[in-house]
Amino acid sequence: MRVLPLRLKEIELRGFRSFTKLKKVDLDFDVIVLTGGVGSGKSSLLQAIEYALFGTTFEVKERKSIKLDDLINDFEEEAEVKLKLIDDKGNIYEIIRSKQRKRRGRLRIIVNGKEYRGKECEMYLSRILGGIEYEDFSRHILIRQEVLEALIYGPPMRRSEALDKLFGISALEEAFRGIPIGEVEAKIEELEERKREFERTLEKYGTPDELEQKIKELREREKKIKEKRERAEEELKVYEEKYRKVKEIEEKQRSLMHEMARLEAIVDGLRREIRELEAVRTISMNEILLMARGLKDQIVELLIEFLREADAKRIKEIDVTKDKLRDFVREARRAIEILEDVKNEYEYELSTLNERVLGTQEVMNRLRSKLNALLMEVDELRKLREEYDALITKYGTSREVMKKIDEMKNKLNEAREKGGRERALLDVIKSVIKELTLKGKVECPICERPIEREKYEKKLIGKMDLLSRRTIEYENIVPQLKDKIEELTKVLEKLRMLEEKIVDLKLKERELRLLQEEEKKEEEKYYSLLEAIEDARRRVAQLSKALKTIRSNLETIEKYIAFMEKERELKEYESKIRKLRDIIASMEYTPEKVHTIIQRTSELRVMMSQYERELQEVRESIEEYERVINEVKEASANMEDLEKKIKALMELRDRLVTIKNLFRSIQREVRDKILERLVPIANEVFRNIYPYKDYDEIDIRVEVRKTGEGYERSIYEIYARRSIDNKWVPVLSRMSDGQKVLVSLALIIAFSKLRPRGLSLLIMDEPVPNIDSECRKAIIRTLGTTTGIRQLIIATQNPEYEEIVRVGVRKMGIKGRIYKLSYEGRKGTTIKVVH
Amino acid sequence: MASSAVKKREGEIIDVVEEVKRLIISKIKDQETAELALELFKKFYYEGTRAAKEYVRELIEKIVRGESIASQA
Numbered sequence: 001m002r003v004l005p006l007r008l009k010e011i012e013l014r015g016f017r018s019f020t021k022l023k024k025v026d027l028d029f030d031v032i033v034l035t036g037g038v039g040s041g042k043s044s045l046l047q048a049i050e051y052a053l054f055g056t057t058f059e060v061k062e063r064k065s066i067k068l069d070d071l072i073n074d075f076e077e078e079a080e081v082k083l084k085l086i087d088d089k090g091n092i093y094e095i096i097r098s099k100q101r102k103r104r105g106r107l108r109i110i111v112n113g114k115e116y117r118g119k120e121c122e123m124y125l126s127r128i129l130g131g132i133e134y135e136d137f138s139r140h141i142l143i144r145q146e147v148l149e150a151l152i153y154g155p156p157m158r159r160s161e162a163l164d165k166l167f168g169i170s171a172l173e174e175a176f177r178g179i180p181i182g183e184v185e186a187k188i189e190e191l192e193e194r195k196r197e198f199e200r201t202l203e204k205y206g207t208p209d210e211l212e213q214k215i216k217e218l219r220e221r222e223k224k225i226k227e228k229r230e231r232a233e234e235e236l237k238v239y240e241e242k243y244r245k246v247k248e249i250e251e252k253q254r255s256l257m258h259e260m261a262r263l264e265a266i267v268d269g270l271r272r273e274i275r276e277l278e279a280v281r282t283i284s285m286n287e288i289l290l291m292a293r294g295l296k297d298q299i300v301e302l303l304i305e306f307l308r309e310a311d312a313k314r315i316k317e318i319d320v321t322k323d324k325l326r327d328f329v330r331e332a333r334r335a336i337e338i339l340e341d342v343k344n345e346y347e348y349e350l351s352t353l354n355e356r357v358l359g360t361q362e363v364m365n366r367l368r369s370k371l372n373a374l375l376m377e378v379d380e381l382r383k384l385r386e387e388y389d390a391l392i393t394k395y396g397t398s399r400e401v402m403k404k405i406d407e408m409k410n411k412l413n414e415a416r417e418k419g420g421r422e423r424a425l426l427d428v429i430k431s432v433i434k435e436l437t438l439k440g441k442v443e444c445p446i447c448e449r450p451i452e453r454e455k456y457e458k459k460l461i462g463k464m465d466l467l468s469r470r471t472i473e474y475e476n477i478v479p480q481l482k483d484k485i486e487e488l489t490k491v492l493e494k495l496r497m498l499e500e501k502i503v504d505l506k507l508k509e510r511e512l513r514l515l516q517e518e519e520k521k522e523e524e525k526y527y528s529l530l531e532a533i534e535d536a537r538r539r540v541a542q543l544s545k546a547l548k549t550i551r552s553n554l555e556t557i558e559k560y561i562a563f564m565e566k567e568r569e570l571k572e573y574e575s576k577i578r579k580l581r582d583i584i585a586s587m588e589y590t591p592e593k594v595h596t597i598i599q600r601t602s603e604l605r606v607m608m609s610q611y612e613r614e615l616q617e618v619r620e621s622i623e624e625y626e627r628v629i630n631e632v633k634e635a636s637a638n639m640e641d642l643e644k645k646i647k648a649l650m651e652l653r654d655r656l657v658t659i660k661n662l663f664r665s666i667q668r669e670v671r672d673k674i675l676e677r678l679v680p681i682a683n684e685v686f687r688n689i690y691p692y693k694d695y696d697e698i699d700i701r702v703e704v705r706k707t708g709e710g711y712e713r714s715i716y717e718i719y720a721r722r723s724i725d726n727k728w729v730p731v732l733s734r735m736s737d738g739q740k741v742l743v744s745l746a747l748i749i750a751f752s753k754l755r756p757r758g759l760s761l762l763i764m765d766e767p768v769p770n771i772d773s774e775c776r777k778a779i780i781r782t783l784g785t786t787t788g789i790r791q792l793i794i795a796t797q798n799p800e801y802e803e804i805v806r807v808g809v810r811k812m813g814i815k816g817r818i819y820k821l822s823y824e825g826r827k828g829t830t831i832k833v834v835h
Numbered sequence: 836m837a838s839s840a841v842k843k844r845e846g847e848i849i850d851v852v853e854e855v856k857r858l859i860i861s862k863i864k865d866q867e868t869a870e871l872a873l874e875l876f877k878k879f880y881y882e883g884t885r886a887a888k889e890y891v892r893e894l895i896e897k898i899v900r901g902e903s904i905a906s907q908a
Contacts, residue, residue: 169851171879172855174879175876178879178887179887183892184895191899648904656871658868659863659868662862662872666858666862670855670858
């Protein structure tokens with residue numbers, strides 16, 4: 001496929017760097033100026049062109065400051081760039097690249113409506129671009145500010161590097177300086193050192209045969225030490241056995257000694273106890289038996305007396321002999337306990353009786369005091385009875401007195417009635433008489449009959465005298481009757497009172513009799529209790545006395561029994577002690593014997609440790625020699641391999657040195673060739689775009705200088721021929737910045753004409769500032785016929801370029817477009833057509 | 836734009852990579868050295884100094900491991 005030089009027609013981009021939403025930019029112009037402030041998206045648009053053509057950008061590939069994923073807008077997940085190219089025949093080549101985060105980028109190509117996909121797309125694209133590679137594009141088509149700056153303002157070294165890059169031979173310079181021959185030499189030195197180490201090892205330890213001989217000698221020594229150790233081990237075993245046995249004996253003897261000490265302590269105790277019982281030593285067994293039998297009879301009698309027949313029977317059945325003496329003592333102790341119980345019962349009874357006597361005494365005292373009080377009361381009452389009897393004798397009984405009073409009262413009433421009636425009649429007679437005296441005749445106030453004086457006066461006077469006497473009589477009888485009634489009433493009251501006392505006396509006398517009977521009973525009870533107390537005391541005394549005798553005799557018997565038993569025990573323990581002494585004496589144990597065994601055992605152990613140490617040393621030496629022998633063998637084996645590797649590394653080093661020098665000579669040749677062809681073309685371009693007459697030709701000369709790092713470096717010097725005197729002067733020191741820009745552009749354009757020309761395009765990202773309008777116009781003139789540049793894109797913040805384009809378009813008849821870019825946050829970059 | 840100018844100067848085109856390759860082959864008679872030189876140049880030209888140095892280190896390691904570097908170069 002033969003593709004004619006191409007130019008850009010259109011770009012569509014979405015989600016790429018500062019571009020978020022889809023933006024379509026018409027690029028089908030001879031000159032395009034992208035204006036806008038810092039961060040407006042000018043460089044992003046240029047990078048989009050670069051990415052569409054080569055799938056990478058300068059920042060990603062050269063600077064490595066960002067990754068491909070960083071080309072995707074922060075708010076988008078995918079970036080897509082669609083770049084349309086057009087050739088002279090109107091064929092349209094559409095390159096579509098897209099990239100999703102963390103995924104590989106995709107490429108599609110559409111040529112005249114036919115789409116190409118897959119792996120071979122990149123190769124197809126390379127053919128479309130006429131072999132222009134990314135490196136060519138970044139050197140000769142997309143001219144960055146720093147390249148121009150390096151060419152115009154850079155010191156010789158930087159300028160030379162920039163030119164080397166421009167010529168594509170900087171890789172040779174980097175190769176000359178960057179081939180790591182030092183690392184090869186370091187590795188050779190490292191292997192040489194290892195080789196020397198092997199040699200030193202061989203020198204130090206000798207040959208493997210010599211080492212084998214040494215190991216053999218050491219093994220012989222090891223064998224001898226082992227034999228010695230085995231002998232010592234055998235002897236040690238014997239002594240350890242002896243030691244074990246002697247320790248056993250020692251242990252046994254210690255145990256026996258302890259036992260003997262214990263027995264001796266018991267014997268001492270027994271002897272002390274026997275001494276305490278010494279008093280019974282003089283008593284014979286017969287005497288003890290007689291005493292025991294007497295004791296038995298006494299106990300039996302007591303038990304029977306105190307109604308303990310069953311116990312008495314049990315003791316009675318015991319045959320008191322020498323053998324059964326202890327049984328008798330045990331039973332006698334039980335009998336004593338029983339009798340003690342009996343005694344306790346009596347003592348308890350005694351205390352109960354005493355309490356009862358005290359109670360009875362108290363009752364008796366209480367009764368007696370009551371009796372005394374009652375007797376006094378009865379005496380008093382008896383006196384009253386005598387008074388009563390006297391009153392009865394005088395006045396009669398209270399009934400009779402009462403009857404008399406009633407009679408007196410009747411008489412009194414009668415006397416009062418009759419006296420009153422007669423007094424009234426007397427009064428009437430008196431008044432009648434009085435009236436008769438006066439009137440001589442009056443009507444009877446009673447019967448209303450007329451009474452005449454003469455007839456009745458005497459009769460009335462006699463009646464009146466009678467009535468007067470009788471009234472006086474009555475009046476005398478009434479006070480007498482009243483006194484009598486009063487006297488009898490008092491007597492009656494007295495009689496009634498005395499009658500009550502007499503009734504009381506009878507009750508008291510009855511009570512007195514009962515108390516006297518009770519007192520008598522209590523008295524009898526008291527004397528009966530006193531008798532019981534006396535009896536109980538007697539029995540307690542009897543038991544106490546008997547128990548004391550029994551205990552005393554029993555203690556004598558017990559002491560005798562104890563004495564006999566202690567004597568027997570003493571003999572037994574003395575016999576045991578004698579036997580133990582015999583056993584200990586038979587053991588033949590001496591501390592000296594033990595000491596000798598321990599000393600020899602210790603010596604043998606020291607010897608064993610010594611042999612162990614020697615063996616360890618010998619073994620370590622053997623191991624060391626075996627390790628060394630392996631090392632030496634390995635070293636011998638490795639020496640050849642090591643030498644081979646060193647040889648191979650040396651060959652590599654020599655080759656690299658050759659290549660390094662070759663690269664330098666090739667660099668020189670290529671450069672000379674480039675310069676030979678470049679300079680005439682550069683002059684042609686220079687004359688075309690340079691608007692002044694002061695310089696008419698340029699030239700590049702190469703000088704070799706030694707750098708500070710110690711190697712030679714070719715330094716480019718650009719010269720210009722001054723018109724007025726045809727003298728070649730250094731551009732750097734003589735020309736203005738604008739003039740230097742034009743010289744640099746002439747070189748760039750010239751070189752691009754020497755390279756494959758798939759793209760007849762020049763992109764300038766921020767051309768240097770501080771150049772005059774003539775220079776800016778000259779840049780536009782690069783689109784002239786002799787430069788071969790058919791499309792120019794300038795990204796700049798400098799607004800003066802806009803004017804230059806307008807003029808260029810008007811005067812040169814070229815198609816131009818000015819875009820203004822601005823960044824609007826989430827919306828991303830927006831593009832407006834200015835011209 | 837004048838495409839005739841492009842055609843006129845086609846003979847002057849310099850492909851630096853091809854030129855360097857040609858020179859390497861012509862100047863180095865030993866094939867292994869020439870191959871190594873070409874490989875190194877490609878590494879320096881396309882992948883950069885770091886990759887080229889890494890390549891040489893790999894060669895060193897291969898030699899140390901006792902492997903052949905013939906195919907590598």
